[in-house]
Amino acid sequence: MIEVRDLRKEYGGFVAVEGSTFSVDEGEVFGVIGPNGAGKTTTLKTLAGLLEPTDGHAEVAGFDASDPRMRQRLGFLPEESPLYEEMTPLSYLHFFADLYDVDRAVAETRIHDTLDRLDLEYRERPLGDMSKGMKRKVAIARSLVNDPDVLVYDEPASGLDPLTTNYIIDFTRELADDGKTVVFSAHNLYHVESICDRIAIMNEGRIVARGSVAELRERYGRTxxxxxxxxxxxxxxxxxxxxxxxxxxxxxxxxxxxxxxxxxxxxxxxxxxxxDPSLERVFLDLAEGESDAERAVARRAEEGDAGAGDAARAEPPGADE
Known part of the structure; x- marks a missing residue:
């Protein structure tokens, strides 16, 4: 559903993303993690068609990411998602359904079904009078109003209380179980570890490690x-x-x-x-500079880890997928 090859994005003389290559399959949850400024949001905005890459290629649902037709197949949730606060959740979501040319009867059913799944009870209350968690649920419902195949979520649970956060993270996993392809970023590595099929770790604009949690632990972790x-x-x-x-x-x-x-x-x-090595420990090691795969494997070999040779077979950052 998503193919990214040698993606590069430059702002003036600053390179925000350099040489990113990855793919995401249908029904997969793919996490993108990294420290602030690593290039995560730039990558997600490029997938959403909001940024034009300087070089390389990004394809989403069979379309070039810059093709307006792709957006009919995409649901995007930015980290900051201001809503029209004088509108109610229902009027707001119907407004976006109209923008996508969703049939009114279909939209009515889809909107209420989604709000039911998100456990949002107050649907006629002005958005300006709702909590941050409620607004985030409405923003997620907006991303689903066109029944997209691909979802790109940037920090979907950012700044929310633990109960709402867990609800939204679980809901994200349910969307993948429904067959949707999900790419998302998050700072909470426990949530990333709990729902992601695979993960890309970014640092200074580059993907420095990629694979399942088990593969990352095996390749870079230290027991x-x-x-x-x-x-x-x-x-x-x-x-x-x-x-x-x-x-x-x-x-x-x-x-x-x-x-x-x-x-x-x-x-x-x-x-x-x-x-066993945690994803957090692996992430910190890589983000603090141990981002070169060969150095990481060599370090383990020097420590006498007999499994270093097996770990070297895990997916390296630049491998085709």
Missing amino acids: AYHVYTSVPVEGSEPVEGRDRHERTVESMDAVEATREAAEAAGGRLVDIRTE
């Missing part, structure tokens, strides 16, 4: 082993309120060395707990 001993060993810290000491290491060889050190000191190994 931590929390080793507990009955006596102190080098590098360990006492555990408050417990008669044990903790040392955190990153390889099974280091676990074995810790056990041997404890036994040499007259103690023993009490427990081992494994901590």
Whole structure:
């Protein structure tokens, strides 16, 4: 449904996006994450046809992203989405349905069905009198009024309370389950991890990593082993309120060395707990500069990770999809 090849966007002398390549399949949720200024919003606006790329190609639902016909197949939700506050949700959504030439009877049914799914009860109240969460639900309903195949959402739950946020994130996943293709950005990596099929991590205008959460963890993550001993060993810290000491290491060889050190000191190994790499840790490592795939794999190899060779088979940033 979406094909992006060598996308580049330059503003004057500033390059906001450089060499982005990715594709998104029908019914897939594709997350775009990165620090502020990474190029996420520029990428999403280009997909929505709001920005013309400086170079490269973006295709959405079989149309060039700049083709006005594409917008009939697209629902776009910007991070900031001012509404016509003197209108009610129903009048506002019918207004946009008319812009898309949606049949009035079809629009009536679609609008109420969508508001039912979004649990928006107050449909005749002026938008200016509604909470931010309610307004966001109306903006999401607006993105669906033309029954699009592709949805591009920029921070759909930005600034909302936790309950409304979870509702909107779950609803986004439901849209993909209905067969819609969803591309969205978010700063909350827990939400990204919970609903995305695949993720692209951007930094300084480039995609520095791409794949499923499992692939990103395997390729860039570092498993931590929390080793507990009955006596102190080098590098360990006492555990408050417990008669044990903790040392955190990153390889099974280091676990074995810790056990041997404890036994040499007259103690023993009490427990081992494994901590798998989180998406947040992977993201921070990449965003803080460890964005080169070869350096990341080389680092793991130097640490004696026997799985580094297998991890190298995960999808590299520039691979065709």
